[in-house]
Amino acid sequence: MDVTAAAHHGPGWRPRPGRQEDDLAPGGAWAPLRVSRDCDPLTDVALHLPPAALLTAGPPDALQHLERIDHDALRRDLDGLAGAYRALGVTVHELPAPAPPGGNPYRGANAVYARDLLWMTRAGAVIPRMASSVRAGEELQAHRLCARLGVPVARTIGADGLFEGADAAWLRPDLVAVGLGVRTNGAGARQVEDEARAQGARVLRLSVPPGVQHLLGVLQVLDADLLAARTSLLRPGEVRHLRDLGFTVLDVPESDEVRTRLAFNFVTVAPRAVLLPDGCPDTAALLARHGVECAARVPIPELAKGAGGPACATGILARTSQD
Incomplete structure (x- = not known):
């Protein structure tokens, strides 16, 4: 054996x-898709239209939908959303089709809500472990997307951990908010914390209130120092803590727009610029008073039948760092 060879870690070893x-x-070695703050300019997203048969594979409640979803109408919603992103210069990727259902006949019926299926970091994707048996196995679609795009998987949530991507937000490059509730448990949060810590960030745990699916439903990042929150649903001490951290917290009050038209389910596309569900003029006016532009408005009548809006449907893949 030649111990001087590079293969054996000799002088030529690099x-x-x-x-x-x-x-x-x-x-670099991987696709340059990453996120370090959820108000940075959005560059890449993933959208998905489930097969028609899955949307009728069971009654709406068994599928975790509020009403029966029409495939063609859902396509119109997603085409409109994709068109709005492209008009803003955002690249739209398609989430791969679901794998054969195996033991879960409903697997993939909710993958239209792609935000839950991965959480992007500076070092690649964190693949979740979905909280409900109805969505179990959708994680494979996220793995396949990462493989196709050349995105490294920084971590896959495992063991008894539960975590969904909409329960985490990059408030700052060194600060991540994680929501604990039905969709993300303590074991899942600890695994997210481990990954955030490895990337030089600390985690702020927040409570997801009853009746709200994810942290995304009560807290959004609008700029480096500006958050939007449904403060009446959050614990007062948590709101105070966010303000103590230097954030201005814009209070979005409960209203018909928020509760039934999913006005809070917006997507931050750049600092102080959002994509908003159509039909929410009061929320748009509230945001405008705080210097937040409504860059696009999209109709979501069919998406809403599954209890999600444009933010739920948008898998965040990359934002351009402003640091």
Whole structure:
């Protein structure tokens, strides 16, 4: 054996420098898709239209839908959403089709709500472990998307952990909010915390109130120092803590727009710029008073039948860092 050969770590051996984050830089080993703050300009998203047969595979409640969803109408909603993103210069990717159902005949019926299926970081994707048996196995679609795009999987939530992507938000590059509720448990939050810590960020745990699916439903990032929150649903101490951290917390009051038209289910597309569900003029006016532009408005009548809006339907893949 030639111990001087590079294969045996001789003088020609070249150790790999840097960290995983460096590998996602343009020209690196992986696709440069990453997120370090949820108000940075949005560049890449994933959308998905489930097969028609899945939307009628069972009664709405068994599918976790509020009403029967029409496939053609859902396509119109998603085409409108995709068109709005493209008009804003955002690249739209398609989530892969669901795998054969196996033991879950409903698997993939809710993958239209792609926000839940991955949480992007500076070092790749965190793949969740979905909280309900109805959505079990959708994680495979996220894995396949990452493989197709060349996105590294930074972590896959496992063991007894439960975590869904809409329960985490990058408030700052060094601060992540994680919501604990029905969809994300303590074991899942600890795994997210481990990954955030490895990337130099700390985690702020917040409570997801009863009747709200995810943290996304009560807290959104609008700018480096500006958050939107349904403060009447959050614990007062948690709101105070966010303000103590230096954030201005814009109070979005409960209203018909918020409760039934999903006005809070908006997507931040750039600092102080959002994509908003159509038919929410009062919310748009409230945001405008705080310097937040409504960059696009999209109708979502069919998406709403599954208890989700544009933010739920948008898998966030990449934002351009403003640091």
